Amino acid sequence: MASASTTAAAIIDAEAIHRALEQGRSPDAAQVREILARGRQLGGLEAGEVAALAGISDPELLGELFESARQVKQAIYGRRLVIFAPLYVSNLCANECAYCAFRARNTGMRRRALTRGEIARETLELVRRGHKRVLLVAGESYPREGFRYVLDAIATVYATREGRGEIRRINVNVAPLSVEEFRDLKAAGIGTYQLFQETYHRETYARVHLAGPKRDYDWRVTAMDRAMQAGIDDVGVGVLFGLFDWRFEVLALMQHAAWLERAYGTGPHTISVPRLEPAAGSDLAAQPPFPVSDVDFRKIVAILRLAVPYTGIIMSTRETPNIRRETFSLGVSQISAGSRTSPGGYAEGESESGSDECGQFSLGDHRPLDEVVRSIAELGYIPSFCTACYRLGRTGRDFMDLARPGEIRHHCDPNALATFLEYLEDYASPATRAAGLALIDRLMSEMEPQGRQIAERLLAAVRAGQRDVFV
Ligand code: SAM
Numbered sequence: 001m002a003s004a005s006t007t008a009a010a011i012i013d014a015e016a017i018h019r020a021l022e023q024g025r026s027p028d029a030a031q032v033r034e035i036l037a038r039g040r041q042l043g044g045l046e047a048g049e050v051a052a053l054a055g056i057s058d059p060e061l062l063g064e065l066f067e068s069a070r071q072v073k074q075a076i077y078g079r080r081l082v083i084f085a086p087l088y089v090s091n092l093c094a095n096e097c098a099y100c101a102f103r104a105r106n107t108g109m110r111r112r113a114l115t116r117g118e119i120a121r122e123t124l125e126l127v128r129r130g131h132k133r134v135l136l137v138a139g140e141s142y143p144r145e146g147f148r149y150v151l152d153a154i155a156t157v158y159a160t161r162e163g164r165g166e167i168r169r170i171n172v173n174v175a176p177l178s179v180e181e182f183r184d185l186k187a188a189g190i191g192t193y194q195l196f197q198e199t200y201h202r203e204t205y206a207r208v209h210l211a212g213p214k215r216d217y218d219w220r221v222t223a224m225d226r227a228m229q230a231g232i233d234d235v236g237v238g239v240l241f242g243l244f245d246w247r248f249e250v251l252a253l254m255q256h257a258a259w260l261e262r263a264y265g266t267g268p269h270t271i272s273v274p275r276l277e278p279a280a281g282s283d284l285a286a287q288p289p290f291p292v293s294d295v296d297f298r299k300i301v302a303i304l305r306l307a308v309p310y311t312g313i314i315m316s317t318r319e320t321p322n323i324r325r326e327t328f329s330l331g332v333s334q335i336s337a338g339s340r341t342s343p344g345g346y347a348e349g350e351s352e353s354g355s356d357e358c359g360q361f362s363l364g365d366h367r368p369l370d371e372v373v374r375s376i377a378e379l380g381y382i383p384s385f386c387t388a389c390y391r392l393g394r395t396g397r398d399f400m401d402l403a404r405p406g407e408i409r410h411h412c413d414p415n416a417l418a419t420f421l422e423y424l425e426d427y428a429s430p431a432t433r434a435a436g437l438a439l440i441d442r443l444m445s446e447m448e449p450q451g452r453q454i455a456e457r458l459l460a461a462v463r464a465g466q467r468d469v470f471v
């Protein structure tokens with residue numbers, strides 16, 4: 001067990017990463033195939049193996065990497081894609097992150113922290129569209145009440161309901177907290193605590209974080225330790241790709257995950273893979289110092305899928321519908337949909353140009369939730385609004401114990417189908433409903449008996465008017 005004063009050096013060893021990358025620079029084909037075969041056994045990969053996969057450039061081997069990732073994704077996650085929406089409550093920020101429109105010195109941005117009434121209005125908008133999961137996001141500066149502002153915002157979201165609509169799980173992406181604050185966050189009933197290191201490369205970190213509390217690399221990289229010590233066992237890590245060499249970042253993510261596993265018995269619940277997008281008033285965002293090509297981006301997703309098979313991968317609407325589609329099969333398990341990145345953006349809409357003027361960065365996918373759901377269903381994926389694990393206390397190690405032997409599938413597939421049917425009955429347009437019902441019929445006929453029996457029971461309950469049924 002790590003002590004309350006875990007140091008960054010215990011988590012990230014940059015020298016070891018450079019050494020592994022040097023050794024993995026040009027792996028031979030036999031070596032790569034051996035690593036891929038190991039990855040397909042669902043046991044994860046070591047740092048040296050990840051470095052070798054990062055070094056692949058031969059198109060044939062690349063194809064084999066993608067195919068291996070597809071097999072792992074299919075074996076563990078089947079055809080489910082969990083859906084959520086970000087809820088930006090405030091863009092007040094004391095930091096000077098060179099890539100972000102919310103940074104303090106960007107005076108061109110209208111600043112606001114939503115009031116409780118405004119948060120309830122935003123929540124209602126999301127509920128009326130059919131969302132069940134939100135990711136609450138804020139800049140690093142709170143109104144007068146300090147961090148309590150975030151706790152109140154969470155309480156407001158959970159308390160806002162309409163008819164059958166409600167938000168059932170709130171994940172949170174806010175600046176690093178103290179152990180005491182993390183305890184309050186847990187008591188507020190959050191799902192996952194998410195925080196992206198942005199870059200694990202210390203020098204780059206110092207170069208792009210110019211002022212404010214976020215300059216402290218160590219405080220940020222040890223945040224998950226404090227969260228775990230406060231009893232939050234579902235944490236989500238991430239990197240802002242484009243700031244430094246993606247190969248270094250992927251190995252650092254592996255080190256971070258391995259540390260959490262070693263110290264607390266459970267690795268991260270999710271990994272997010274945001275790529276740097278243009279942001280108002282940011283030259284750095286317009287010209288990323290280490291741009292990640294689309295091929296490399298797919299490679300990142302595929303490598304992560306093999307390296308940490310049971311960790312969810314989150315893909316946001318920063319990416320275009322095309323890239324999102326391509327990465328679903330490679331390993332993505334959660335996506336946001338119909339997103340706005342400005343406080344008040346759901347109830348107040350966006351400008352005619354489609355740009356979110358108070359938004360944090362530009363989006364690649366502007367489609368409304370209904371359209372995203374339809375297109376996912378047409379591709380054969382089940383859009384899932386499931387929140388069962390969190391509500392049954394299946395978090396952290398308990399979740400992994402169920403996930404590892406593959407048992408989780410018998411829960412997830414029926415739960416996904418039941419929440420999908422809820423969506424189709426309560427919110428979908430006629431075209432989406434038709435596509436969705438056809439998909440449910442097809443998947444039910446293909447399901448193995450154990451899962452099908454459970455699914456039939458849950459679907460019958462939803463058809464009979466029950467809501468929020470799960471196993
Ligand atoms: N303010 C908190 C922080 O920085 O940790 C939490 C919320 S911040 C609004 C959420 C994330 O947005 C950041 O961690 C960063 O990775 C991402 N972000 C900032 N600027 C971005 C940009 N130009 N393109 C893509 N993602 C960006």
Ligand code: SF4
Binds near residue numbers: 101104
């Ligand atoms: Fe503030 Fe977060 Fe944007 Fe940095 S990334 S300027 S901390 S909102």
